[in-house]
Amino acid sequence: MTELSAHLPQFQHGQLTENFPDNHLSNTNDNSERRRHDNSERRRNDNPESETNGQPHNSTQQVVEQDEEEDEELTLKYGAKHVIMLFVPVTLCMVVVVATIKSVSFYTRKDGQLIYTPFTEETETVGQRALNSILNAAIMISVIIVMTILLVVLYKYRCYKVIHGWLIISSLLLLFFFSFIYLGEVFKTYNVAMDYITVALMIWNFGVVGMICIHWKGPLRLQQAYLIMISALMALVFIKYLPEWTAWLILAVISVYDLVAVLCPKGPLRMLVETAQERNETLFPALIYSSTMIWLVNMAEEDPEAQRKASKNSTYDKQAPANQTQNEDAEADDGGFSQEWQQQRDNRIGPIESTPESRAAVQALPSHSQTSEDPEERGVKLGLGDFIFYSVLVGKASATASGDWNTTLACFVAILIGLCLTLLLLAIFKKALPALPISITFGLVFYFATDNLVQPFMDQLAFHQFYI
């Protein structure tokens, strides 16, 4: 049924990323889902289902048909905005990673490898090295596959508490432990003296606010910033602990796996998406970057459009209690997953936290059917795993390329173009798509090509000061 299938914020499913504590034995895996371009027709179809408070929604049906054609056209017109909405965070993440790699030498030192990649790459012969890296990549990929399947199984059997606990532990780890290491290394690099108490205070604040923002509610920008930061941290960990050839192989294999897992009917990620759709739920809050947020209106807001949005929120929220059997946390984090666009919000509304009072007040407002919703309210979601792997690619390029900045720049542009193309395909196909393959392919091609072909050329040109 198109409505149901179109109902949820559909996610392109991503692959699992793993948190690697250095000496830790626990395996926490994050399932990162991909993004999905939302059509407003889906949102219109949202209304019939979400109106559990007995609103008349006959009018919405007519509006639905009429709006559908307009929205088809508007999709691509506003597509550019969405692409930019995704460009910016991806760029930011990459910039952070590259900046760190360039300045903090910790992340380019070889300090050993993870237990997931037991074979070393410092071998005598090239063949041995190749073999080792292939084995490493195989082990890593199989771990990821196992974790994905585990996650899907848990989700299917509604063990939400387990998934949630898992996510919380892993984000705790990321937010506290890794950022502590990161901060320590940055201080070492810049020779800043710092005492433990200040550090403890800073890390504590950072971590707690991060946990709240990601798993519960918080201002959208802050949540986005935190997601970018943890993606960058994760990417840095990967860059540090994965040896050369293994890293490239893993990138390549992961994009293939991604393609398979999302598009094949029996793929685990696709099953995850479909299960989530069947149950009318949103997916995990900590694993997806969302560019929009639901409007949670303050009581004082008198703008009628805002009130309509508030009423939409109220209907959406009322749907939440209906699904109470599932994880409260995911529902409570509705904020991250609606398709409202927050541009006007920035202009008009102040704080966005949905305190219980404001929610109650919002729910008390009369709900009209959304006949004239702003067609700009659409958001795009991208899984965190995508951020991480893009940043790994660019980070590795800047760390180990002989062409240095040229290669980094080339990979950056390649990834952005891949993202553009993927979004275009998304607009055409309108279903969950893997975000990794195209970008990573471009990135890899450009990395190797630039490093080996362009670099000598540009060097010679710069040496003679020729310009092309």
Next chain:
Amino acid sequence: PALGLFLFTIARDPLRIIILIAGAFFWLVSLLLSSLIWFIAVKASDPQDEPLQKGLLIFGVMFSVLLQEAFRFLYYKLLRKAIEGLVALSEDGCSPISIQQMAYVAGVGFGLMSGAFSMINLLADALGPGTVGIHGDSQLYFLTSAFMTMVLIFLHTFWGILFFHGCEHRRWWEIAAVVVMHLAVSGSTFCNPLYVGSLVPSYLLMAAAAAWAYSLSGGSTQNLRRFLLCK
């Protein structure tokens, strides 16, 4: 200056940013192919022979120029198709972005990418310690590189406008002029480090191209005067 151009004119409109990045991508691809050719040529030849290497380099540069223009043409074709799509999808029947704007943005994209590639390693090295021109090379290396890069970026922008205009109106001589100009500019850099030979003609050509592009885009001396006098 190029960054200023970017910030003021392009960063507002997301569609332009996409066109910019795509333009940069096309330039990058052309660079890739040309360096592939050069690389093959170098590998096939004798690495010890200095003049031959230099000759090969010159050949590589020329080939690269031709390839860049070819990719500009391809990009133009792509943008034409995109405009038709955008027109079909827009509400009021006209495209949200005109072909001239696209030409401008594409030119900036090309220019930015070429400038970035030319300059960025230089800049990175410039941060480190060292003396310019210690082996008897010119001491103005960084300065001239900066100026040359700037002029190239601007030139790419203007060439973009001219090129697209030529393609629109089917004036092949315009396109040929752009190609010739590009070849001339690159060729003039062969006289480096005799900077007079390269910088001066490049700037002159840039002024000419600027005037030409300006007139093509509908400007005129009255506009210019009004703008300068802030009427």
